[in-house]
Amino acid sequence: MKIVFLNEKGGLFHGVTGEKLSTINLDEEYDELLKQPWVKYGTKLKLREFKELLDHLPRSSSVAVISADMLQRELFTDSGAGTLIRRGYKLFQHTSVDKIGADRLRQVIHDRDPDIKAGDTSVTGVLNELKKAPFTIYGDEPMDVVAIVTRPEGEIPVLTKLLASRSGIMNGIVDNVFNSIKKDHKKLFWTARADDENRAWHFERADGSFTRSGRSLFWYGVHDVNEVEKIVKGFEESGRINRSFLPVGPSAPPHRASAPSGKRSFSTFARREIPGSKRGYATAAPSTEKKRLALIGARGFTGQTLTSLLSKHPHLELTHVSSRQLAGYPLKEYSKSKLTYSNLSEKDVETMEKEGEVDAWVMALPNGICKPFVDAIDRGAANKQGEKSVIVDLSADYRFEEGWTYGLPELYSRDPIRVSKRISNPGCYATSTQLIIAPLLPYVKPGAWPTVFGVSGYSGAGTIAGLPEADGRPTSAPKVTPDSLHGGIRPYALTNHIHEREAGHHLSRLLTSKLSEPFKVAFVPTVAPWFSGITSVLSMPLNGKLNAKNVQELYEKKYDGEKLITVKKDVPTLFDVEGKQGWTVGGFQVHSDGDRVVVVGGLDNLLKGAATQCLQNLNLSLGYDEYAGIPL
C-alpha cells in the first residue's frame, strides 16, 4: 500500500545540506533522524505519524511525500518523486557465518560474486578465506545486500565483498549497508572490476582510487598519499588484496585497459552526491613526466588560447600543430620550442597514433568535423603496442556519447576523467549554465524550467579566413564582428541551442530522484560586441521559500575548495570574467515573494569555457596536477 502525503515543497529536505531526502528507511534511520537538531516542529510530527502509520501496515507499505503537481507522476509512473518513507528492513552485522546461516550466505555468494562468475574462486574458497582473519558481515534481513569486511587486528579494514541484488540496488539498500560500514570503519579499502555495472557508484563513494587495466582499488578515510602507499605495500606483502588491483609491479598490457564511461551509475538509479567525496586522491604524487600533445585545429580561437597556456605548462610539450591554412608557417604563440604548422591528414593521424608519437590529442575543430580524426586515432590505437592516447574534443560532437567522459570536473566526479582516454570538453555556455543551476537543483520547482540568459563575446562564434599578411601568411578573422552587430547585441538560436540540451542532459545525472524524461533547462543565447566573456543570468522558480543569504550559502558550500570557482556577493561584471581562468558567481537575489531566485555567473568562453577546462581534463587524464599550467 502506498500512502501519498502532499506538501508544498515536494518532499522532506535535509536541514543542513538542503538536499531532498529521496528515501527514509524508518527501521534504520528513525532514531538517528529524530536526534538531528533540524528535525523539529512539523518535520518531527510528520515523521512520528508516518512511523506510527507504517508500524501497523505490511512492511511493503510506504508513504510518498510529494507536491500536488507531482501526484500524477507518483501514481502513474514507477519513477516516483519527493521523499519515500518506508519501514525498510533492519540491517544486521554478524561476526560469524553461523549467525546469518551458512546456506543462505553460500547461496548469495554463489549467485552474485563476480569472482565466482569469472571462475577465479569458488564458494568454498570465499568461505575459507574468512577463516584467516576476523570479519564482519553486513546486510539487510532479506539479504538483498551482503557485504563482508575483513579486519585483522591493527590492520586496515578491507571490504572484500559487496554483493547486491537488483532490488538491493534499486531500493538504495546498498547505500544503507555502506553507510553502516562507514559508521564502524573510519578507513576502508575495496576493489571493483571494469565490468562492475555499478562502477561509477564506487568512484562516488571513494576519497581516492587507482585504476589499471580495468581493475580499480578504492578507499576512503586516507588522505595522505604516503599513507596510501604504505597501506598498499602492506596489502602487497600480506596478499589481502589481489596484486592485480594494486599500484605495484609492472602493469598489465594497457590496451586491455577499459576506462569507465563515468556515465553509468546503478542503471535505474540517479547518482547521489556523497558529501566529502568530490575529490579523489592519486595514489602517488602527480606525475611530472614529459608528455607530448598534438593539437588539431590549432589556428582557431580555442586552439590559440590553449597554445598560449601550454607555453607555461611545466610538463606537457606541444609537438604537433595542425591547420590547413597555416601549414608550413611557424607557430607564433608557443614559447617552449620552435614548431611549424602541418596539415595532418587522417592517415597521418592514424600512423602517429600507431607509432606512439604523442600521448594526447586535442581536437579544436568546428562541430561535425572531428569524427574521421577520432576514427583514425582509434584505428591507430587498435594496431599499437603501448597505451592508447588521450583525446580531448572541444566540439559538441561527443558530449552525449556513451564511452566518452564529460569533462566538467567541478560537477561530475574527477575520477572518471582520471581514467578516461576519451573526454568531451563541455560547451562554454553549457559550463556556466550547469555550474549556475547545480547548487539549486534540490529547489527546482517541478514543471517550471530554470531559464538561463547567456550573453557571450563574439569570439564564441569562431573564425573565418582573414586577409593575408604582407608576406602572404594567412590570417584569421572573427566570424562575428562588432561591426556586424552594429555595436549592439544579437539574441540568436532562441530555442534548442545545443547547449540547452547539453546542460539538461548532464544535470539530470545530479538529481536525487529519477525523472521520467531528461531535466529541462531553457537557455537563450545572445552575442555581444566584446571579444570574450560570457555572462549567464539564471531565473528559476523555487519549490519552496529561500532567501538571498540561503542561496549564496548553497553556492559557497557546493564549490567550497574549488580553485577555479569564485563566489562573491555582487553581480559579476565582464571585468570579473574576461581573461580570467575560472567561473565567478554572485548577485544572489530572491523575489520578494520568496519563490523565484536570480543568480549571475560568468566565465571566459575561451578559458574555463574551452582551453582552461581542456587543460584541467588533460592534466587529470595524464596524471598531472589538475591545475598544472593554469595561472591561478
Ligand SMILES: NC(=O)C1=CN([C@@H]2O[C@H](COP(=O)(O)OP(=O)(O)OC[C@H]3O[C@@H](n4cnc5c(N)ncnc54)[C@H](OP(=O)(O)O)[C@@H]3O)[C@@H](O)[C@H]2O)C=CC1
Ligand atoms: N570559441 C569558443 O568560445 C568556444 C568554442 N568551442 C568549440 O571549440 C571548437 C573550436 O572552436 P574555435 O576555436 O572557436 O573555432 P575556429 O573557427 O576559430 O577554429 C576552427 C579550427 O578548425 C580548423 N578547421 C576548420 N575546418 C576544418 C576541417 N574541415 N578540417 C580540418 N580543420 C578544420 C581551422 O583551421 P584551418 O581552417 O586552418 O584548418 C581552425 O584551426 C568548436 O567546435 C567550438 O564549437 C567550445 C567552447 C568555446
Ligand SMILES: CC(=O)N[C@@H](CCC(=O)OP(=O)(O)O)C(=O)O
Ligand atoms: C557566440 C557564439 O556563437 N557562441 C557559440 C558557442 C561556442 C561553443 O561553445 O560551442 P560548441 O558547443 O559548439 O563547442 C555558439 O553559440 O554556437
